[in-house]
Amino acid sequence: MNSTIATISSQLQLTHQAFGNSPSVSHILTPKMVTWQHGDEDTMILNVDGSALANLGKVGYGGLISKHDGNFQLGFFESVGIFNILHAEIQALWIGIKLCWEAGYKKLMCYSDSLHVVQLVSTDTPRFHHYANILKLIGNYLAKDLTVTIYHILREGNSCADVLAKLGLMVHNILSRSMNLPLIYHLF
Structure with a gap:
């Protein structure tokens, strides 16, 4: 090298x-160096990613939730049909935050390898933006009793979410969740 x-x-x-x-x-x-950042004991880590076969082609998303020490808690993936990659990346973040909220997690560190999504969520989005509705749904969760920090991560540091997003391409519009990491491995 x-x-x-x-x-x-x-x-x-x-x-x-x-x-x-x-x-x-x-x-x-x-x-x-691509390193994984962790929070304190009450922090959950959410990694999300989108995947597309082509621009305006079949897209899917996926993500994983883990404890501050890296212990896997939940993996998820879904196909969202024919869209672009930005839609999949935003959808991944929204569903990931939603699943964390439903599980009762109150403190999150979210990682996405889409700088565009991180910027969209971190600023005021014009109400006529193409994805304003999904971004508003994310904003609704961020306004709840939830501490969420969203970071951009290099693609190399987000490979586990990338694998799940690619699984999202293979399913048929069903949100798949697994608390069993070996089960996800056997899907390959």
């Missing part, structure tokens, strides 16, 4: 020398 980084670094330096404006290559290629 170090030789690959050195090769890329060398090629990047040559490119910047040829076209000017040469920034520090070490700054650009600084490796970043």
Whole structure:
């Protein structure tokens, strides 16, 4: 891996020398660790993701809820029909927060690899936005007696939710829930 980084670094330096404006290559290629953040003992972790076969194709979503120490509590996935990926990502967050509320969890750290969704939920959405209704449903949960923090996570750190979202592509419009992680593994 170090030789690959050195090769890329060398090629990047040559490119910047040829076209000017040469920034520090070490700054650009600084490796970043993808780590899982956890809260205190009363915090539940919600990871969500959407999956699409194509833009305006079949989409699904999935997610998992775990305790602050990483112990799996619940996995979920569903197909939502023919939409775009943004719809699946928003739907995943809404259903995930809803399931946490129904289970009585009051403090959540939510992770989505869709920066767009994190930004939409973190700002005032125009009422004529295409997904204003689902975003309003999320806002309704955020207004309840619930502490929710929503973070953007790199795709590499959200791989478990990605697997469940891909399962969502395979089912037929049924919200599937499992408290049994080995059962989810056997679906493959």
